Amino acid sequence: MNGSSDLVLILPELVLTVGALVLMLVAAWGGQASTRAVSWASVAVLIGAGIALAGPASSGADAFDGLFRADAFAAYAKVLIYVATAVSIIVAPAFFARTSGDDLRPEYPVLMLLAAVGMGMMVSAGDMLVLYVGLELQSLAAYVLASFMRRDTRSAEAGLKYFVLGALASGILLYGISLVYGFSGSTEFDLIAAAYDATPGTGLLIGLVFVFAGIAFKIAAVPFHMWTPDVYEGAPTPVVVSFATAQKVAAVALALRVALDAMGPALLQWQQIVIFASLASILFGAVAAIGQTNIKRLLAYSSINNVGFALMGLGAGTSEGAAAVLSYMTVYVVMTLGSFLVVLQMRGADGEPIESIASLSGLSRTRPGLAAAFAMFMFSLAGIPPLLGFYPKLAVFWAATDAGLFGFAVAGAVGSVVGAYYYLKIIKTMYFDPPANEIVGRDASSTLDYGLIAVAALVISPLGYLLIKPLAPVTAAAASALF
Amino acid sequence: MIQAIAFYLFAGVVILSAGLTISSRNPVHSVLWLILAFFNAAGLMVLCGAEFIAMLLVIVYVGAVAVLFLFVVMMLDIDFAELRAGFVRYAPVGVALALALAAEVVIGFFGYTAGGVELAVKAAPLDPTIPNIEGIGRLLYSRYLFVFEGAGLVLLVAMIGAIVLTYRERGGVRRQSISSQVNRRAKDSTRNMQPAVGQGVEL
Numbered sequence: 001m002n003g004s005s006d007l008v009l010i011l012p013e014l015v016l017t018v019g020a021l022v023l024m025l026v027a028a029w030g031g032q033a034s035t036r037a038v039s040w041a042s043v044a045v046l047i048g049a050g051i052a053l054a055g056p057a058s059s060g061a062d063a064f065d066g067l068f069r070a071d072a073f074a075a076y077a078k079v080l081i082y083v084a085t086a087v088s089i090i091v092a093p094a095f096f097a098r099t100s101g102d103d104l105r106p107e108y109p110v111l112m113l114l115a116a117v118g119m120g121m122m123v124s125a126g127d128m129l130v131l132y133v134g135l136e137l138q139s140l141a142a143y144v145l146a147s148f149m150r151r152d153t154r155s156a157e158a159g160l161k162y163f164v165l166g167a168l169a170s171g172i173l174l175y176g177i178s179l180v181y182g183f184s185g186s187t188e189f190d191l192i193a194a195a196y197d198a199t200p201g202t203g204l205l206i207g208l209v210f211v212f213a214g215i216a217f218k219i220a221a222v223p224f225h226m227w228t229p230d231v232y233e234g235a236p237t238p239v240v241v242s243f244a245t246a247q248k249v250a251a252v253a254l255a256l257r258v259a260l261d262a263m264g265p266a267l268l269q270w271q272q273i274v275i276f277a278s279l280a281s282i283l284f285g286a287v288a289a290i291g292q293t294n295i296k297r298l299l300a301y302s303s304i305n306n307v308g309f310a311l312m313g314l315g316a317g318t319s320e321g322a323a324a325v326l327s328y329m330t331v332y333v334v335m336t337l338g339s340f341l342v343v344l345q346m347r348g349a350d351g352e353p354i355e356s357i358a359s360l361s362g363l364s365r366t367r368p369g370l371a372a373a374f375a376m377f378m379f380s381l382a383g384i385p386p387l388l389g390f391y392p393k394l395a396v397f398w399a400a401t402d403a404g405l406f407g408f409a410v411a412g413a414v415g416s417v418v419g420a421y422y423y424l425k426i427i428k429t430m431y432f433d434p435p436a437n438e439i440v441g442r443d444a445s446s447t448l449d450y451g452l453i454a455v456a457a458l459v460i461s462p463l464g465y466l467l468i469k470p471l472a473p474v475t476a477a478a479a480s481a482l483f
Numbered sequence: 484m485i486q487a488i489a490f491y492l493f494a495g496v497v498i499l500s501a502g503l504t505i506s507s508r509n510p511v512h513s514v515l516w517l518i519l520a521f522f523n524a525a526g527l528m529v530l531c532g533a534e535f536i537a538m539l540l541v542i543v544y545v546g547a548v549a550v551l552f553l554f555v556v557m558m559l560d561i562d563f564a565e566l567r568a569g570f571v572r573y574a575p576v577g578v579a580l581a582l583a584l585a586a587e588v589v590i591g592f593f594g595y596t597a598g599g600v601e602l603a604v605k606a607a608p609l610d611p612t613i614p615n616i617e618g619i620g621r622l623l624y625s626r627y628l629f630v631f632e633g634a635g636l637v638l639l640v641a642m643i644g645a646i647v648l649t650y651r652e653r654g655g656v657r658r659q660s661i662s663s664q665v666n667r668r669a670k671d672s673t674r675n676m677q678p679a680v681g682q683g684v685e686l
Contacts, residue, residue, distance in 0.1 A: 010629070017636065024643070064629040107647045114640050121633060133633035140637060144644035159648075 008056045009063035009070040012049040012078060013120050019045030020113035027106035035106045039089055042109035046086045046116065053078055060481060066188055067127045069261075074124040076326060076478040077253035080333050081123070084245035085116045087337055087452065091344055092238040094446055098351040099149065099236075108148060112242065115141035119250035125257060128177045128187040135173070135218065135254070139166050142247060146235040158234025165217070165227045173214025179207030189262035197265035205269055212273050215258060219251040221311060222280035225304045229292075232300035237353065240296060241340045244303050245333045252310050252329055256322055259314060260482040267317045274315040275408055281308030282415035289422045294355050295343055298422065299336070302381055305419050306332050312412050313396040321399035322479035327471060328392035331460065335380050335389055338456030341449055342374045349440050357426065362435025371430045373457045380460045382423035383416055388464035486530060489594030492587065493526040510556045518549045522584070526591045535615035 007014065023038050023045070030037070058075030062068065089109045096104035114137065121134025143166060147159025181187050183203035184195030196204060217224040232240050259270055285305025292298040310332070313325035346354045363371040380389030393416060400409040459467070500519040507513050521544040528537035613621075623631055678684050 006629075065626055067627070067629050105647065107643060111640065111643065111647070114636060114643075117636060127630075129627065129630045130633065133630050133637060137633060137637045137640060140640045140644065144640070144647055147648060150648060 169217035176210025278311035286419035361433035
């Protein structure tokens, strides 16, 4: 073992871990009063970790004898994870100040940082052990964060539901990993890939199915999506922001890592699973969202639907497909952050959060700016051309057709049309229904949130197409790190 | 030969008792079946030559976790009078189970001394002269140090989570303040009085 050179490669994780531990001590002594300071300090730690990514941490080297991969793919996913985590920390104080339940405590940003460490381990895993420990670190922090509002029964329910189903999924994943280990003789991705390359026996294939089932739960792909709407509805909205963006990116990146890095030679075997999960997620996410009356539940189904499109790029099984998934997740994170930031602004006369879709009626007359921004996010999520949401959908369709999967791409396109219906329904509610006047005007405390909404709206506006040219070579380089 | 018999015995009992764990209606029975499953899994580990893991399985799972489960089960509303009824009637079954366990231990011991089960695929063929604990320690604190530290972070998150979700600041509780105790001087708490005869002291 060559200690110091390994430590340089995991510098972002070290920065986050040390930052989280120090801030934990600050929180322990500072108590409730230190919440704001700890929040901003953790955003600074995330920025520091992001800067640390620029060094050897994205060089493509392996640390700890192949346990940890510090490649461009991991670095790209980590940038998205850190940005999304930072946003979910920034929006939290304003949300918790207005709810009648518990106040924000300084443990919130600390748990977010530790979850970010776990997500970093997931996307950089070069070994099943690192993958599992990272996943558990992220999940455990997520269970606690989901039930962070202790006096709110829905929040407690969300945390418990997530915990029980998450533990089951971890069990399934672990069972798959143990089968893969038993039949390949190693937990290292390189050696597992070699075992699949030789002659994959029945044991290895059953292990593969279980591993993919466990991962499908984490990314909330149909048929392992059942927990998503309930958890998204019950958990505090800033936590859901992290679930829908940072954790989604981490889980999808993990799926790419396992599928292409560890099980690349078994492409034909897992391709069927991925194609089924992709189409089922696209169609089910679109159809089930139609009847929803709660905006957070609707966005949960929207996230299931979008994961389906991301899996389409993976289903292609090519380097272009993986690059398309990365650009899809990038644009998805921006659109979803924007949508949830708007949901955070939906507040009644006493400042209490409103979540019903009906309360959005006539928002274009009472809050024209907010309505316009939300309409842009919805159009973009539906993939309607002038907005940036169209480009990554096109990229995954291209990847699928390039791989010769024409039926797959056509079915996905049909699903995308069905999905457009419920996004457009929200726009119709905001622009053509008589005003409900439930959502009152802005207050001074949310200026920062409005700034973030404006930035997100600018990125997904047609101006965002200017980003594609610099972004394309980066995603291509990140994706090629997996092959 | 005896290894194969011991292996199939242990494996069969693990599967059987695991099935009974989830299918028995009485939660106490469930936990007892679970303990049996752990015990036989430990037997399998002995046959593989992983004595340390086998002992850990017995100490950690059978000893601590199963007892913990039993305590939780005790909190459920179970009619113990009904449970105790028929003790004499079921006593032979208990004795038979005890004998079966003893027989398992004997068969497992002979299987182990006969050389154990050879695994088909070995990740890292270890030097047979190194004892179990040393082998695990060498891997855990060198090659898998990163994972080990990660597991430490998982435990830290579990601890923070338990405190965040359950700790409540209670009002009206008198706490010990050591610094004010230490700073207290005799002159702050004693007074010299010269009471007149026949009159009390006004405190």
